[in-house]
Amino acid sequence: MDRTEIPLIHEIPAAGRRGVLPPSAPPEDRNTAVEALPDHLRRETPPPLPEVSELEAVRHFTRLSQRNYCIDGQFYPLGSCTMKYNPRLNEKIAAMPAFTQLHPRQEEADVQGVLRVCHDMQEVLKPLLGLDEATAAPAAGAQGEFVGMSIIKAWHEDHGTGRDEVLVPDAAHGTNPASAVLAGFKVREVKSGPDGRMDLESLRANLGGKTAGIMLTNPNTCGLFEKDIVEVARLVHEAGGLLYYDGANLNAIAGRARPGDMGFDVVHVNLHKTFSTPHGGGGPGSGPVAVSARLAPYLPTPHVVRGSDGSYRLSTPEKSIGRMLAFHGNTGVVLRAMAYALSQGGEGLRAVADHSALNANYILARLPEVFERPFGSRCMHEAVVTVRGARKEKDIRAFDVAKRLLDLGFHSPTVYFPLLVPECFLIEPTETESKDTLDRFIAAMEQIAREIESQPEVLASAPNELPTGRLDEAAAAKELNVCCRF
Amino acid sequence: MDESKLLFTKSHEWIEPEGEARRCGISAHAQEMLGDIVFVELPEAGRKVSKGEEFIIVESPKAAADVYAPLSGEVVEVNEALEGDPALINKDPYGEGWLVKIKPDGTSGTDDLMDARAYKDSLEE
Numbered sequence: 001m002d003r004t005e006i007p008l009i010h011e012i013p014a015a016g017r018r019g020v021l022p023p024s025a026p027p028e029d030r031n032t033a034v035e036a037l038p039d040h041l042r043r044e045t046p047p048p049l050p051e052v053s054e055l056e057a058v059r060h061f062t063r064l065s066q067r068n069y070c071i072d073g074q075f076y077p078l079g080s081c082t083m084k085y086n087p088r089l090n091e092k093i094a095a096m097p098a099f100t101q102l103h104p105r106q107e108e109a110d111v112q113g114v115l116r117v118c119h120d121m122q123e124v125l126k127p128l129l130g131l132d133e134a135t136a137a138p139a140a141g142a143q144g145e146f147v148g149m150s151i152i153k154a155w156h157e158d159h160g161t162g163r164d165e166v167l168v169p170d171a172a173h174g175t176n177p178a179s180a181v182l183a184g185f186k187v188r189e190v191k192s193g194p195d196g197r198m199d200l201e202s203l204r205a206n207l208g209g210k211t212a213g214i215m216l217t218n219p220n221t222c223g224l225f226e227k228d229i230v231e232v233a234r235l236v237h238e239a240g241g242l243l244y245y246d247g248a249n250l251n252a253i254a255g256r257a258r259p260g261d262m263g264f265d266v267v268h269v270n271l272h273k274t275f276s277t278p279h280g281g282g283g284p285g286s287g288p289v290a291v292s293a294r295l296a297p298y299l300p301t302p303h304v305v306r307g308s309d310g311s312y313r314l315s316t317p318e319k320s321i322g323r324m325l326a327f328h329g330n331t332g333v334v335l336r337a338m339a340y341a342l343s344q345g346g347e348g349l350r351a352v353a354d355h356s357a358l359n360a361n362y363i364l365a366r367l368p369e370v371f372e373r374p375f376g377s378r379c380m381h382e383a384v385v386t387v388r389g390a391r392k393e394k395d396i397r398a399f400d401v402a403k404r405l406l407d408l409g410f411h412s413p414t415v416y417f418p419l420l421v422p423e424c425f426l427i428e429p430t431e432t433e434s435k436d437t438l439d440r441f442i443a444a445m446e447q448i449a450r451e452i453e454s455q456p457e458v459l460a461s462a463p464n465e466l467p468t469g470r471l472d473e474a475a476a477a478k479e480l481n482v483c484c485r486f
Numbered sequence: 487m488d489e490s491k492l493l494f495t496k497s498h499e500w501i502e503p504e505g506e507a508r509r510c511g512i513s514a515h516a517q518e519m520l521g522d523i524v525f526v527e528l529p530e531a532g533r534k535v536s537k538g539e540e541f542i543i544v545e546s547p548k549a550a551a552d553v554y555a556p557l558s559g560e561v562v563e564v565n566e567a568l569e570g571d572p573a574l575i576n577k578d579p580y581g582e583g584w585l586v587k588i589k590p591d592g593t594s595g596t597d598d599l600m601d602a603r604a605y606k607d608s609l610e611e
Contacts, residue, residue: 474522
């Protein structure tokens with residue numbers, strides 16, 4: 001890799017160069033705009049804007065982008081994030097002017113196509129999840145969680161139960177307790193057992209007259225299927241609570257097992273994980289929500305329904321929790337997911353789940369011993385391993401291994417999550433990687449295992465072969481300085 | 487602060503065994519697991535807490551962790567120095583890196599708290 005430092009575009013020494021040369025203003029117009037400004041708002045000197053030609057600007061940003069680590073270039077085994085390939089067909093469909101030129105204020109009669117896409121997505125999700133009604137409106141997974149928890153809240157209020165506690169496992173994604181609190185609940189933590197699954201004793205101890213529900217991911221964030229889920233559902237329902245399924249790991253079981261059959265009442269789905277839409281990165285996401293029949297009246301508005309004449313329209317469910325965003329959701333993302341669902345078909349989606357588990361198990365089986373398996377040698381679509389032994393014996397941390405992987409051409413898996421396993425990695429290869437790629441990753445991990453034994457100093461100083469060395473993460477968090485003053 | 491005289495919780499907090507207002511913090515093990523601490527959210531002085539309640543958040547680049555009240559009582563003082571220098575918790579977890587002083591209200595017992603030796607043994611398990 002080119003290791004030379006890339007200056008900020010303001011710092012490129014090219015004074016006087018321009019990409020565009022605007023025509024001069026006629027003499028009589030000069031200064032009038034400036035004179036209209038109050039004195040104290042006028043600057044003394046011109047602002048230090050970048051001065052580069054168009055070609056220089058293009059090269060500057062292209063060089064920067066070439067240093068980006070991305071799924072289109074390399075393997076990205078980030079556990080819990082599902083960095084899978086997004087088929088180009090999705091993009092081709094989503095770029096069709098028939099969709100891109102729509103405006104959300106158009107009459108329903110004029111946008112039947114996109115309403116049908118939203119409706120069809122709902123119809124895909126219902127049988128896949130084993131639930132009775134769905135909405136594709138929520139604008140991201142986090143909003144889906146908020147919608148789901150708000151529905152549970154509304155149901156309890158409607159039935160006058162006075163319940164306001166939600167149970168969340170200690171291994172859960174941080175969004176779970178956050179969504180529960182935002183929806184107005186108090187959170188109680190359920191412990192995991194030594195096998196990485198929910199501890200039923202801890203569950204029983206936390207259930208009670210205040211229990212409104214539980215939020216679960218299955219398979220959980222340790223990459224393990226919660227085998228006791230039917231018993232968990234029975235206990236929670238008997239106690240008077242509802243079950244919320246965090247669909248973050250639905251990609252591991254799609255077509256093989258259904259949250260509705262396990263006893264869940266509400267589900268959110270992250271379309272980027274199970275249906276290969278782009279990761280939001282703060283941009284548009286989509287987090288559809290599906291519910292059992294008794295919760296359907298509480299779905300948010302607008303809800304897409306199909307009339308008896310076959311036309312599609314927006315409606316407001318009877319006891320709707322209300323509107324979650326300005327319009328009808330990020331329909332471009334829903335469209336990509338629908339393109340994926342149709343191109344895979346039911347069999348294809350099941351194969352996706354199977355291969356995601358096969359790939360993760362292949363890696364788990366072949367990693368060297370220094371990567372200890374706290375939960376045994378089998379997993380679902382992602383696997384937890386830890387270097388806690390190497391930490392004790394060689395003072396090598398997961399962080400050091402992560403940085404060394406960068407030297408060897410791989411993005412690190414997720415580190416230090418789930419929180420209950422010290423010095424851990426959460427590895428999710430996804431179904432879209434070939435055996436060759438997995439073998440190259442395993443070879444890199446084998447090299448690192450040898451280095452832990454014989455050259456631990458190489459890890460302690462990594463990355464050694466990238467344009468930027470090891471960064472001071474604590475300073476980056478405390479002394480944030482991203483301001484370019486003009 | 488003499489570590490051997492402190493009481494510890496399973497969730498890695500420590501507290502002074504006696505006194506009107508008792509200092510508490512997180513253990514050396516806890517700060518080491520978290521790594522460089524970059525932010526601490528402390529409660530207001532005067533807040534009443536129940537044993538086991540989340541009342542402080544400690545953040546590192548790795549994770550944000552809740553700190554649980556080791557005893558029930560009132561928070562009577564917080565360590566203001568942490569605001570400017572949260573790394574004090576890493577440097578001196580039993581001394582300058584203390585978090586708050588709690589005045590116990592006598593409603594919660596200390597039987598389930600461990601002495602330094604028992605805590606150390608529990609980490610070996």
